[in-house]
Amino acid sequence: MAQRASTPKNKSGSEFDLHRTVVLVGMMGSGKTAIGxxxxxxxxxxxxxxxxxxxxAANATIAEIFERDGEEFFRRRESEVINRLLSGAPCILSTGGGAFLAERNRTVISEKGVSLWLNAGLETLWERVRHKTTRPxxxxxxxxxxxxxLLNARLPIYQQANLVVDVDxxxxxxxxxxxxxxxLLGRPDVLEKNNAL
Structure with a gap:
């Protein structure tokens, strides 16, 4: 089927067409924000x-929410937010290191988006987080x-992600x-080159 060069497949004129939200998962310090x-x-x-x-939404930092309301409260709010964000237009979504641990989050991520695990080893992670005070x-x-x-406990769960990129x-x-x-281009249901450009 011929592509018409005069009409790009998306309004943004982007080189790519993103069909599903890419949810970045992995440990604190794996680079989810920077790469995202x-x-x-x-x-x-x-x-x-x-x-x-x-x-x-809480008008408080993650550390303050943990201290004031506890981790269980935070994890419930986290699930609500992830579900809401996945219901919008395709985007890049960075999640906290513990978000992917909850089965309810893994389920909604696989239904509405795709999980991409940024796989970093212990020394890389430690080098990146050792001087930060924002990690409760x-x-x-x-x-x-x-x-x-934390890394040892979480690895088997991160390994359930749909896709992986090694960041060491x-x-x-x-x-x-x-x-x-x-x-991501290996999954045409997630990302394709915009051949109309």
């Missing part, structure tokens, strides 16, 4: 962050051990973004 923003710019779609949306789960006597335990090895944001696009 770069990916949204390359694909010319919005970037949303579930943690930022929760903070805006790492406010422990031995934060590196806590990070190790000192790759730049641009290189990782291109790797993510290549993986």
């Amino acid at each position: 923003k770069a990916l949204s710019a390359r694909l010319n779609v919005p970037f949303l962050d579930s943690d930022a949306e929760i903070e805006a 789960l790492l406010r422990t006597a031995n934060p590196k051990q806590t990070l190790t335990d 090895g000192g790759f730049s944001i641009e290189e990782t973004t291109e790797a993510a696009i290549a993986v």
Whole structure:
């Protein structure tokens, strides 16, 4: 079937057509925000962050919500926000490190979007989070051990993601973004090149 060059398949004039929301999952420090923003710019779609949306709705930081209301309350709000954001137009959605652990979140992500796991090893993660004070789960006597335990516990669940990009090895944001696009193009139901341009 011939493509008509005069009418692009999407209004944005983008090089790509995104059909489903890409939900970035993985540990804190895996680069979900940085890669998410770069990916949204390359694909010319919005970037949303579930943690930022929760903070805006609660008028409080994630750390404050954890301290004031507890993790269970936070996880319920997180599920509500992810479901709401997945109901909108296709975008890049960054989620908190624990979001993918809940089966209800994995279910709605697979129904309405696609999960892309940014797979980073312990040393990469530790290097990125060790000086941050915004990680409530790492406010422990031995934060590196806590990070190790979290990673070990979460790996089997992250491995259930639809797609994966390895982010170890000192790759730049641009290189990782291109790797993510290549993986996404392997799923034409998620991302296609806009051949009309």
